[in-house]
Amino acid sequence: MxxxxxxxxxxxxxxxxxxxxxxxxxxxxxxxxxxxxxxxxxxxxxxxxxxxxxxxxxxxxxxxxxxxxxxxxxxxxxxxxxxxxxxxxxxxxxxxxxxxxxxxxxxxxxxxxxxxxxxxxxxxxxxxxxxxxxxxxxxxxxxxxxxxxxxxxxxxxxxxxxxxxxxxxxxxxxxxxxxxxxxxxxxxxxxxxxxxxxxxxxxxxxxxxxxxxxxxPVNALAACADKLALGDVDLVIAIDGKDEIAMLAKSFRNMADNIREASLAAEKVAQGDLTVQVTPKSAQDVMGKNLSAMIAMINGLAKEMDALIKGVQEGKLEVRGKADGYQGAWGELVSGINRLIEAFVQPISVTANYVDRISKGDIPEKITETYYGDFNETKININLLIDAMNNATELAKEIAGGNLLLQVKERSANDGLMQALSAMVKNLTRVVSDVKSAADNVTAGSQELSSTSEEMSQGASEQAASAEEASASMEQMTANIRQNADNSLQTEKIAMKSAVDANESGIAVAKTVSAMKEIAAKTSIIEEIARQTNLLALNAAIEAARAG
Structure with a gap:
């Protein structure tokens, strides 16, 4: 023995x-x-x-x-x-x-x-x-x-x-x-x-x-206890026998195994493995029960966070975590996530409301609330958009009022709206100039026709046919002049319509371009009338020369 x-x-x-x-x-x-x-x-x-x-x-x-x-x-x-x-x-x-x-x-x-x-x-x-x-x-x-x-x-x-x-x-x-x-x-x-x-x-x-x-063996157990006190659970207790110390070593070995199992479970949880299961050794296993409760709590939190993330991804910004279902720091964590969502939702809601109003032509006042970080950058950009829309509206109003001398400045190389307004002002200026030139030509032709008519009134009766033809030409000229006046009115209406359309963002620019095309077509008609008037005047002059 x-x-x-x-x-x-x-x-x-x-x-x-x-x-x-x-x-x-x-x-x-x-x-x-x-x-x-x-x-x-x-x-x-x-x-x-x-x-x-x-x-x-x-x-x-x-x-x-x-x-x-x-x-x-x-x-x-x-x-x-x-x-x-x-x-x-x-x-x-x-x-x-x-x-x-x-x-x-x-x-x-x-x-x-x-x-x-x-x-x-x-x-x-x-x-x-x-x-x-x-x-x-x-x-x-x-x-x-x-x-x-x-x-x-x-x-x-x-x-x-x-x-x-x-x-x-x-x-x-x-x-x-x-x-x-x-x-x-x-x-x-x-x-x-x-x-x-x-x-x-x-x-x-x-x-x-x-x-x-x-x-x-007592010293060996003391050394193992010191290691265990320092968190080292990889213990080897090589004590054999049948005496009380061997029985104590066996109990100590079981305790170390239980602590090792608990530490391995905690390590898996720390690595994100929430599938680990901890079964309490007995009704008095406080550590096992608390570790199992902690894993269940973390699993509940993970599901709660997944529900919050899914709700936010689906646009359900009213979704919130149930903080009252957790105690202590866990409840504070859920409450903090709820406050984080609220911090995102409030500026996003304001931004969505402003964008909706701007898209409908209702330009709101600038955002005056205080934001921080990227939310403040979003506020600044929305306010810049409001300034830009107000500026575009004022420009359109000036153009509609007949002010074609203003200068439209582009805000960037990609500023399509200002580029379209600038092109519209240039085209309207050219159209008005062309209309004015055509009107001057008509006036000159009318004066020339009036002079020719006076010369023709002194001719002989054999020129009656020519006079009648000249009278017909005069009637045609008068009709053309009326048509020119109508075209000028039509041009003014188109310009005003273009100004209103410019106030309606991108769609207004498209309509303005269409109106400009219509103005160009009308201008071609005026030029054709002027050309025909010149031909009639030339024919009348030729007939008068022949009669003389």
């Missing part, structure tokens, strides 16, 4: 048990040696050595009491302490009986004084030892050790001093036998020391192995 397969209690119990066995062996060796020594002395001397025996028994009992007290201080098992307490009570009875017997055997004054001194030392040491025993039984070993060292140990030393004096007094006549007894005691002590040394070495080995078997 491996040491890691043993329970910690069994491991510690075996270690302390071995040490206690050696301690008991030492105690047994001491007791056996003392008994052998006492037996020998009793056989040699019935009286003197009996006294020494009683003194040694008393000393031995006191020594046993001290050893038991020390064992109680060192022992961690209450049962061991109770057992040692029983040994103490028994030892006290032993030295009391020995002292009573020794007192009965002793008849000298000095011997009785030494016995009385020893009994006083025993009584003083008994009180101090009782305090140490009480502290040890109360599991206060550290305090018991302090009291033992400072109070009980000096008094115990006095006991041995008194016994030594008593023994020396008895050894005066039996030095040789005493030396033999010392040899027995020495051999017992040597054996006890050898066993104690062996117990110490074995105890050290057991303590090292036990400590190593506990500290090594």
């Amino acid at each position: 491996k040491i890691c397969d043993m329970k910690l209690g069994l491991r510690l119990g075996l270690g302390f048990g071995v040490i206690l066995i050696f301690l008991l062996a030492i105690s047994a060796i001491g007791v056996i040696g003392m008994r052998k020594m006492d037996a020998g002395l009793n056989q040699i001397v019935k009286t003197s050595y009996a006294k020494i025996q009683l003194a040694n028994e008393s000393a031995k009992s006191v020594n046993t009491i001290i050893s038991s007290i020390q064992s109680m201080i060192l022992a961690s098992d209450p049962a061991v302490r109770q057992e040692e307490n029983k040994h103490i009570e028994a030892s006290r009875l032993q030295y009391k009986a020995a002292m009573d017997s020794l007192e009965k055997l002793e008849d000298s004054t000095q011997g009785k004084e030494l016995i009385g001194k020893a009994k006083q030392s025993l009584e003083a040491a008994r009180k101090a030892n009782n305090e140490v025993i009480a502290l040890a039984l109360a599991n206060n070993g550290s305090r018991a050790a302090v009291v033992f060292e400072k109070e009980a140990a000096p008094l115990d030393a006095r006991i041995f001093t008194a016994f030594n004096e008593l023994v020396k007094y008895q050894e005066a006549g039996i030095t040789e036998r005493y030396e033999d007894a010392v040899k027995v005691s020495g051999s017992s002590r040597t054996l006890a020391l050898m066993i104690a040394a062996l117990a110490l070495i074995l105890g050290a080995v057991i303590a090292f192995l036990t400590t190593r078997s506990i500290s090594k």
Whole structure:
């Protein structure tokens, strides 16, 4: 069986048990040696050595009491302490009986004084030892050790001093036998020391192995816990066995696996994978339940955002997210998206309204609301469009009023409206000039015809046919002049119509071009009338010349 397969209690119990066995062996060796020594002395001397025996028994009992007290201080098992307490009570009875017997055997004054001194030392040491025993039984070993060292140990030393004096007094006549007894005691002590040394070495080995078997896996678990505290979930916990530490390692491994699963789920969510599912391990799995709730919340937000995006793409600018369905920062996020949509919708609605009015010929006032960024650029462009339409309208009104001297400036190379208005002004100016020239020609022809008529009125009657023909020509000329006047009126109407049409944006320009074509056609008619008038005048002149 491996040491890691043993329970910690069994491991510690075996270690302390071995040490206690050696301690008991030492105690047994001491007791056996003392008994052998006492037996020998009793056989040699019935009286003197009996006294020494009683003194040694008393000393031995006191020594046993001290050893038991020390064992109680060192022992961690209450049962061991109770057992040692029983040994103490028994030892006290032993030295009391020995002292009573020794007192009965002793008849000298000095011997009785030494016995009385020893009994006083025993009584003083008994009180101090009782305090140490009480502290040890109360599991206060550290305090018991302090009291033992400072109070009980000096008094115990006095006991041995008194016994030594008593023994020396008895050894005066039996030095040789005493030396033999010392040899027995020495051999017992040597054996006890050898066993104690062996117990110490074995105890050290057991303590090292036990400590190593506990500290090594505990340190490994502590290192894993430190890594886990720093967020490192890639842990390898290679601790095997069947003891409590192995069970703890197994539980720690399960905890690390759960945290690793949760971190992997969180990583997938951070990468945008919302299909991951987290199943709580139990009803007390707070992290699992909260992580699952967070994923559900993010999924709900994603669907909410998709609905908002789809609504905006379809032109449903009144669509809004349901912020009251979310808590905390999630609700603030939806509210922020709603405010963002509203920030887009308001300027777009204003722009759409202005464009609609402009398309219908209703030029609105400039936009005065405050906008920022690209929305402000849109406002500026709409206001520029309003200025341009107002400018075009004023130009058309001036043209309709007959002001053909104005200059139409193009706003850019692609300004088709201003280019058309400029061309219209130029064409109207040319048409009016042509009409004026044609009228001047008609006037000149009329004057020439009038002069010719006066010359013809002085001719002879044979020119009647020519006069009648000239009269017919005059009537034709008058009709042509009326036609010229009508054409001039028609030209004016066309020009006014062109000005009105210019106010109606691109469609007006097309109509203006059509009117200009009509004016050009009328001008051709006027030119043809002027040409025919010139021919009639020339024919009349030729006939007059012939008649003359």
